[in-house]
Amino acid sequence: MVDVGILLQIVFWGLYAGCIYLLLATGLNLIFGVMKIVNFAHGEFLMLGAYVTAAIFALSGLNPYAIILLTMLVLVSIGGFVERLCFRPILGTGKLNEIFLSIGLIYVFENVAAVIWSDRWQSIQSPYSGISIPIGPVSLPLDYVIIMVVTTAILTGLYLFLERTQVGMAIRATSQNRRGAMLVGIDVERMDMLSFGIGSALAAAAGTLWVVSGQVFNPYMGSIPAIKAFAIIILGGLGSIPGAIIGGLLYGLAENATAFLVGGPWKDAVSFIVLIVVLIIRPRGLFGEAEE
Amino acid sequence: MNYKQYTIILGIVLMGVILAAGCTQGATQPAGEIKIGVVASLTGPVSNLGNGMWDSAVIAANEVNAAGGVYVKEYGGKVNITLIPGDDQSTPAGGQTAVTKLITEDKVDALVGGYSSAVTYAHEQIVAQYKVPYVVTGASSPTITHRTDIDTSYIFHHCPTTDTYGKYTTEFIDQVIRPAINAKFNFDAGRPLRLGIIYQDSQFGQGVYSAVNNTIHAENLNIQIVGAQSFKMAESDFHTTLTAIKAAKPDAVYVAAFTNEMVPMVTQARRDVGLNTFFLAVENNDAPAYYKGLGGYGNYSVIESRFSPYTVPTGTIADAVAAFKTPYTARFGSPPDMMGASTYEGVRIVAQAISDAGTVDKASVQQALVNLRMPQMIEAMQNGVITFSSNYHESQFKLYMEQLVWNPTAGETRPQIVWPENLKAADFVVPDWYTPGSG
Numbered sequence: 001m002v003d004v005g006i007l008l009q010i011v012f013w014g015l016y017a018g019c020i021y022l023l024l025a026t027g028l029n030l031i032f033g034v035m036k037i038v039n040f041a042h043g044e045f046l047m048l049g050a051y052v053t054a055a056i057f058a059l060s061g062l063n064p065y066a067i068i069l070l071t072m073l074v075l076v077s078i079g080g081f082v083e084r085l086c087f088r089p090i091l092g093t094g095k096l097n098e099i100f101l102s103i104g105l106i107y108v109f110e111n112v113a114a115v116i117w118s119d120r121w122q123s124i125q126s127p128y129s130g131i132s133i134p135i136g137p138v139s140l141p142l143d144y145v146i147i148m149v150v151t152t153a154i155l156t157g158l159y160l161f162l163e164r165t166q167v168g169m170a171i172r173a174t175s176q177n178r179r180g181a182m183l184v185g186i187d188v189e190r191m192d193m194l195s196f197g198i199g200s201a202l203a204a205a206a207g208t209l210w211v212v213s214g215q216v217f218n219p220y221m222g223s224i225p226a227i228k229a230f231a232i233i234i235l236g237g238l239g240s241i242p243g244a245i246i247g248g249l250l251y252g253l254a255e256n257a258t259a260f261l262v263g264g265p266w267k268d269a270v271s272f273i274v275l276i277v278v279l280i281i282r283p284r285g286l287f288g289e290a291e292e
Numbered sequence: 293m294n295y296k297q298y299t300i301i302l303g304i305v306l307m308g309v310i311l312a313a314g315c316t317q318g319a320t321q322p323a324g325e326i327k328i329g330v331v332a333s334l335t336g337p338v339s340n341l342g343n344g345m346w347d348s349a350v351i352a353a354n355e356v357n358a359a360g361g362v363y364v365k366e367y368g369g370k371v372n373i374t375l376i377p378g379d380d381q382s383t384p385a386g387g388q389t390a391v392t393k394l395i396t397e398d399k400v401d402a403l404v405g406g407y408s409s410a411v412t413y414a415h416e417q418i419v420a421q422y423k424v425p426y427v428v429t430g431a432s433s434p435t436i437t438h439r440t441d442i443d444t445s446y447i448f449h450h451c452p453t454t455d456t457y458g459k460y461t462t463e464f465i466d467q468v469i470r471p472a473i474n475a476k477f478n479f480d481a482g483r484p485l486r487l488g489i490i491y492q493d494s495q496f497g498q499g500v501y502s503a504v505n506n507t508i509h510a511e512n513l514n515i516q517i518v519g520a521q522s523f524k525m526a527e528s529d530f531h532t533t534l535t536a537i538k539a540a541k542p543d544a545v546y547v548a549a550f551t552n553e554m555v556p557m558v559t560q561a562r563r564d565v566g567l568n569t570f571f572l573a574v575e576n577n578d579a580p581a582y583y584k585g586l587g588g589y590g591n592y593s594v595i596e597s598r599f600s601p602y603t604v605p606t607g608t609i610a611d612a613v614a615a616f617k618t619p620y621t622a623r624f625g626s627p628p629d630m631m632g633a634s635t636y637e638g639v640r641i642v643a644q645a646i647s648d649a650g651t652v653d654k655a656s657v658q659q660a661l662v663n664l665r666m667p668q669m670i671e672a673m674q675n676g677v678i679t680f681s682s683n684y685h686e687s688q689f690k691l692y693m694e695q696l697v698w699n700p701t702a703g704e705t706r707p708q709i710v711w712p713e714n715l716k717a718a719d720f721v722v723p724d725w726y727t728p729g730s731g
Contacts, residue, residue: 006539009565013531120340121552123559123585130563141564214563215528216556216585220336259532264523265493 005137010260014253016144016213019151020206022248024225025232026158026241027202033175033239034195037087037098041105043226045200048109049075049207050217051117054124064126065146068208072201079200080193087196088189106223113219121218124211147209154205155245158198162241171195175239224268231275237288246286250274324367326652328353328642329376329394330635331405331415332430336382337526337552338407340581341631345405345430347624348632349375351616352639362643365650373643376400380407382526384414391415395422401652402426402645404638407576407631408550409433409454409495410525417442425657427641429634432457432576433495437684446658448685450641450678451634452598454496454548457575457691458503461596464693464711465544466513468720469570469594473543476722484516486729488542488569490533490557492549493522500548500574518542518729523553530557534565541729544570551577555585562589568727570594575691579629583696583704590705591698592723598671598689599633601626603707605672605692605715613670637669641678661685695720 028042052071057064086105090097113119131142162168173181174191182188206225211217232251236243251271258270278286330349333342353373356362361370378394380387387406394400395418403419406412407430419426420442427448428436434453437444452460470485489504491497501520508515519540521533534557537545545567547554554577561567573582573595580601583590604613616636620628628636641664646652649660662685666678674688681688692715694707708718 003539006535009535010532013529013535016531017529114335119335120343120581121337123555125587132566139566144564214556214559216552218337218339218552256532259523260536263493264521264527264530264533267524267527 008136008138010256011253012138012140012144014256015249016147016252017255018249018252019147020210020248021225021228021232021251022245023151023154023202023206023209025229025236025244025248026155027199027206028226028229029199029233029236029239029241029244030171030195030202031199032233033241034171035083035087035091035192037091038095038102039087039105040099040102040226040230041109041222042102042199042203042229043222043224044106044109045075045079045203045222046207046210046225047113047217047219047222048078049204050211050221051113051207051219052204053208053211054122054217055117057124064124064208064212065150068150068205071204071208075200075204076197080197082200083193083196088192091192109222110219117219119219121216123214123216125214126212129214143213147213150205150209154202158202158241167194228268228271231272233285235275235278235285237285240285240287243285243287324364324371324652326362326364326371326373326402326643326646327376327398327400328373328639329378329391329398329400329403329405330639331378331380331387331391331394331403331412332635333382333407333411334377334379336380336386338382338550340551341407341430341576341579341629342379342382344579344629344632345407345635346375346377348616348620348628348636349404349639351620351623351628352636352643354619356640356643362647364646364652366652373639375639378403378405380411380415382408382411384411387411387415388418391418395419395424400424401654402642402657404642405429405635406431406436408525409436409499412436413439413495416444416447419446420444423654423658425642425645425654425661427638427661429638430576430631431496432574433499434684434686435495435499437686444685446654448641448661448680448687450638450680450687452575452689452691453686454499455503455506456689457596458500459507460691461546461572461574461693462504462507462513462515463511464594464596465546465572466511466515468693468711469544470514472720472722473726473728476726477728479728482514484514486518486541486543487515488519488521488537488540488545489517490521490523490530490537490545490547490549492553493524497522497548500546504546523549525550525553527553528556530560531564533557534561534567538565538567542569543729544572546572548574549577551579551582551585555582558586558593559589568725569729570726572596575630578694578707579631580626581629583702583706586696586705588698588705590696592721592726593696593705594710595694595696595707596691597630597694597707598691599628599630600694600707601629603694603709603717605709606717607672607715608676609668609670609672616670633670637671637678640669641666697721 056067128142132139170186232247236247255267332345357372361372376398378390403426406428409431412431491501571593578597645660649656672690693711695710696705699706710720
């Protein structure tokens, strides 16, 4: 019989992993929802977020949780730049171009990061490292509780931005009907750039939280999380932000439950098994809407 | 003096320099060179160790070249070593590409290096196909030279196998850790040690796991394996794995992992999961990055080793180790690691074999490696001699166990040799924060 405390800890680690995944997937889904592009280089924004946070931390000594906002701003700029320089010229020219462009960007970002920061793995320590909070039968490390709170805050901010601001509504309109948005005077190219920047910033937030939790990082860390993010948005429903959030959490929980019950090497496999099962039962994903 | 005159004088000077350089080379250097391909993970997740292997190979080649080079009879004098890097990118496919290029395009005379058993296993079939002498200095699975699906006669294994160090570490657990825990907590002296094992799901990790199991059964040791968990290569989130191991209530946890996995694992265990136990690491982690990455969480952890960046066993190799570490540290800014040490020796071994063979002919160099008897260098060898066993081409090292202890000056832990008795610099310590397992 498995101890309840152990089970609660597994759920906790699953939620932590889910926080990283859902931030990455939400950003990817925002970009896909607005621009309908496939960006396999999305994981590189997570990697850049990790490095930018570590660099600012090393230079300033600021609390890494405070650095997250700076990192997100930096990545909004980088994301906007990448959209304008790389994706806009090929928008509408075919999915194959987008795929090859984004694969090329993976190598560009990896090598740029390796040149700037070296390709040796690094790690940093959070100032709250070693502090735990007793909750019921388990003792939870403070860092991971903060990570969950920060993730919730970022998602709440994103929700308010998309629901309550003019620009947010314009992004949603572009996502729902690009031609209709143009007809009512929305600058859809500006929305493309903005949503790409915000999506990149969300990936950067995931990268920052990854770093703060004491995980090691290197220039090649982005590819696997990006593949998982794609699986998550397919699972949750393409273009659906709630789907990305639920999908991300489900992924984190499924991975960790599998690692506990079956073994670590099955972590990645089970996530894709879940994806296949969901797609067989519900091809649109959990929260996807039917094609018009 | 006008522009035209300047040009003429400059041209004459340049021609003189070129001619002088040519004459100098012609006077002291016979035609020919020795090209050694160094297979290492220069990029990818394990590039920390891969770059250390390359840097150490550079130090070895520089030493040899500074002494005039390698005497090769067929060239009628000494020739320099030229190293050519082969970046396996930390992947099996990358290793196959790198080795193919080194053999077919760069036309190397011999190969040295090879880290990660999975990576090396994948590319050694190319080595076997082209029959190039290869001194493997990193991959520790015995399958590297025991496999029978390819011709391994050109492959020589200059690092202990998982069988060797897995057995050695298990014996240390039985002879040192178990009695120390039983004594500290007033347990019955016959209480078995509860061992947890976490291993990379690869030939390397599975090799260590099976070596521990085999040793316990073969020697009838009083050790009980209470939990075994595996993980995929390059994993960095070990929370659930550690929680599962903690649930098994171990007295100690033996981990077969690379440094980029070992550091987050021990950190997460001590910091997040509250697994306050002894972690025993495999020798490949004895590198500056390991000590730096672990910080205080490595305090009182244990590592099996044969070369450490921060300590050296007393004995005949101490001077040679210092002679290696000093130029290395001066050039690269931090001391060399253990994988680098065996790669340094690998280059020297190839140089010696070519000199013995008197030629770079690959079959002759292979035979020279078979017959090699070379004094130990910077790692202590059994009987003080580097030689390869006739059956599996394996050299035999003297191993030791280190315990990491916090060093306030360094701001990191530093190793102390605690076993075997004839090498030990300090006693093995069970710290106050340590929590024993229970059945």
